[in-house]
Amino acid sequence: MAKLAFLGLGVMGYPMAGHLQAAGHTVTVFNRTAAKAEKWVAQHGGASAPTPREAAAGADFVMACVGNDDDLRSVCLGTDGAFAGMDNGAIFVDHTTVSAKVTTELYAAAKALGVSFVDAPVSGGQAGAENGVLSVMCGGDDAAYAKAEPMIDAYARICRRLGDSGAGQMTKMCNQIAIAGLVQGLSESLHFAEKAGLDGAAVIEVISQGAAGSWQMSNRYKTMIEDHFEHGFAVDWMRKDLDICLSTSDEIGATLPVTALVDQFYKDVQQMGGGRWDTSSLIKRLRALSA
Known part of the structure; x- marks a missing residue:
């Protein structure tokens, strides 16, 4: 001890x-x-x-x-x-x-x-x-x-x-880069299902068992369907992390077009008053755009 x-x-x-x-x-x-x-x-x-x-x-x-x-x-x-x-x-x-x-x-x-x-x-x-x-x-x-x-x-x-020193932070950037794209993809999938008149929960039950499955899908789809965003990591913190990712990508010569785009989508969510909503609130932006 x-x-x-x-x-x-x-x-x-x-x-x-x-x-x-x-x-x-x-x-x-x-x-x-x-x-x-x-x-x-x-x-x-x-x-x-x-x-x-x-x-x-x-x-x-x-x-x-x-x-x-x-x-x-x-x-x-x-x-x-x-x-x-x-x-x-x-x-x-x-x-x-x-x-x-x-x-x-x-x-x-x-x-x-x-x-x-x-x-x-x-x-x-x-x-x-x-x-x-x-x-x-x-x-x-x-x-x-x-x-x-x-x-x-x-x-x-x-x-x-x-x-060596810094490798942990670089790996965390990889984690956040992957999450950004996954959450946007899940948001678009659920939004598409809603517009198509499908049962979102039933859709997820099927597609989560195949190649589309992810932690985000398994753990966030229900609250996304319910328009409830008081769980998990806040948008304000995600934007802080993505800013680190994008700044570092410039330094090392990496290209992150999807990450840069999703960062701007999170900025839109902030402007909707959702800075403290969790990161799955990207779907709320899509609903607002199509309202």
Whole structure:
């Protein structure tokens, strides 16, 4: 069993930290809203700290799951940042979806302090975090990853090292690129079925058993048919991720025409007031266009 810190108790981090505590580790949490940390301690045990540095003090591993590049820098760097409190040889595991640029920056900053940094973004959404079945894609030094993997297993269905620092974030970009096209395709399929007068649920029952089947189809078709979009990953966050994908594609010379198009469709959803709707709300845009 290890001494751990967990920074960021959002819809993902809250249950992930809970799984670590339930696995028998000693967990100290930090959250910008202290009341959320106090609630977590009341529910799971462990302890809370007022700053990332104090949470990280003496920890073998420090996990983070925050919002974006700037949020991650704020919990890592500075006099109150986690790096300032970490012991030589400790390992920082970042579960945030951020740019490969900030990952490279923080990997170097950690290494200069004798701390290891593993980028480990996750896929599986809130339900995956709550059920402990996330897909975790990692980058970083092999030795650090080997030590961190047993900790990550507390909330992972699969955890893999894909390469050196930044490889985890690059793989998460592949994940978001694939999802963008899948959700748009599913939205168009259900929209077409509605316009054709077909029973959408019956259509999905048949086509999901063939080559068209996907996680998105199995898990989102019912709420899409019901025009209910309060589940899963929000459009605002998806646009943040797709911006990272598109910026990186320019840097590495990749061509992402479908991703760029779907990003604009999500922009339309935001303008409809749907920034906090889940990503399957692309169908709502189609319904509005054909109304």
